[in-house]
Amino acid sequence: MKYGVAIFPSKTLQDKANSYRKRYDPHYALIPPHITLKGPFEASDSEIKTISEKLEQIALDCKPFTLNVLKVSSFKPANNTIYFKLELTPEIERLHHALNSKDFFEDKSEYAFVPHITIGQKLSNDEHSDVFGQLAMVDVAHEEQVDRIHLLYQLENGSWTVYDTFTLGEE
Amino acid sequence: MKYGVAIFPSKTLQDKANSYRKRYDPHYALIPPHITLKGPFEASDSEIKTISEKLEQIALDCKPFTLNVLKVSSFKPANNTIYFKLELTPEIERLHHALNSKDFFEDKSEYAFVPHITIGQKLSNDEHSDVFGQLAMVDVAHEEQVDRIHLLYQLENGSWTVYDTFTLGEE
Numbered sequence: 214m215k216y217g218v219a220i221f222p223s224k225t226l227q228d229k230a231n232s233y234r235k236r237y238d239p240h241y242a243l244i245p246p247h248i249t250l251k252g253p254f255e256a257s258d259s260e261i262k263t264i265s266e267k268l269e270q271i272a273l274d275c276k277p278f279t280l281n282v283l284k285v286s287s288f289k290p291a292n293n294t295i296y297f298k299l300e301l302t303p304e305i306e307r308l309h310h311a312l313n314s315k316d317f318f319e320d321k322s323e324y325a326f327v328p329h330i331t332i333g334q335k336l337s338n339d340e341h342s343d344v345f346g347q348l349a350m351v352d353v354a355h356e357e358q359v360d361r362i363h364l365l366y367q368l369e370n371g372s373w374t375v376y377d378t379f380t381l382g383e384e
Numbered sequence: 385m386k387y388g389v390a391i392f393p394s395k396t397l398q399d400k401a402n403s404y405r406k407r408y409d410p411h412y413a414l415i416p417p418h419i420t421l422k423g424p425f426e427a428s429d430s431e432i433k434t435i436s437e438k439l440e441q442i443a444l445d446c447k448p449f450t451l452n453v454l455k456v457s458s459f460k461p462a463n464n465t466i467y468f469k470l471e472l473t474p475e476i477e478r479l480h481h482a483l484n485s486k487d488f489f490e491d492k493s494e495y496a497f498v499p500h501i502t503i504g505q506k507l508s509n510d511e512h513s514d515v516f517g518q519l520a521m522v523d524v525a526h527e528e529q530v531d532r533i534h535l536l537y538q539l540e541n542g543s544w545t546v547y548d549t550f551t552l553g554e555e
Contacts (some may be wrong), residue, residue: 214395218526219545221545221546223488224385224537224539224545226533227478227539227542228539228541231539231540231541231543237504241413242413242543245543245544245545247524257520267408333540344406363546363549366395366396368399368416369395369399369402370399370402370406372413372416373416374392374395374416375392375534375546376392376549377549378534378537378546378547378548378549
């Protein structure tokens, strides 16, 4: 089974992201707007208990933190994904690190962690220039508190279901 | 903001439900397959803390229980919804009662609680006869354990995001 760990931002920020995702993100219907903390990883059904306990400990060791949306950015030339760029604070970096270390299904990705909320992906080059050209100018500055993370698993149709929720800094 | 409380069954059962929902349920993309324990209710953003605490207490007072899928059934003539009918056990009835009592956003619905997983809705009468005629014969018998419930809120596009998860019978 495929699992992942994510933050769902506030309704306000999700609604804003969805206003773009609706048009530009083919994953629009598969998962609400989110910040991926740990990309898809394989684990058996029987491992889920251990994963949950581990996540509870990681969440407990972190504190609620401020999320800052900075601007609309793009991963081009790596790919044509357009996203809300978030401030890389020590808190979110620490959380990401704990979730991808060798103690927890190590992620050996060669990419640096760029915290973001995807608003468009799998665009053609022309679409990308067009959409990014318009959105790069939009003021999306926004600040909110994050106090929880979610463990999700993927269904056969590609959509994601929440299995558990962990509050940061709380038993 | 609109909130609701639901159970997400296992991946196996969700995949089975989705194989029908994909074709027959226009809410397919808005929420994963679920059992509604408390239908949409309005609460302000500031009430969410109190709601969460209340739900934690309700979950704590309940124990994990067995979910039994009995057969495919329909709400016709009330409406054209087709669903997996679940056994009305004392445990799920108690949970539903606690979540809809006058202590917790009382639901004065005149309908009796019929625990179910919707697999088709908003069908025309002809579609309903057709689809229900086929599905009523399908053996969907299935049993699994339920040990958690989720509090969700609705986004502007009609989709639902999980806010919190509560484990039954556990602090």
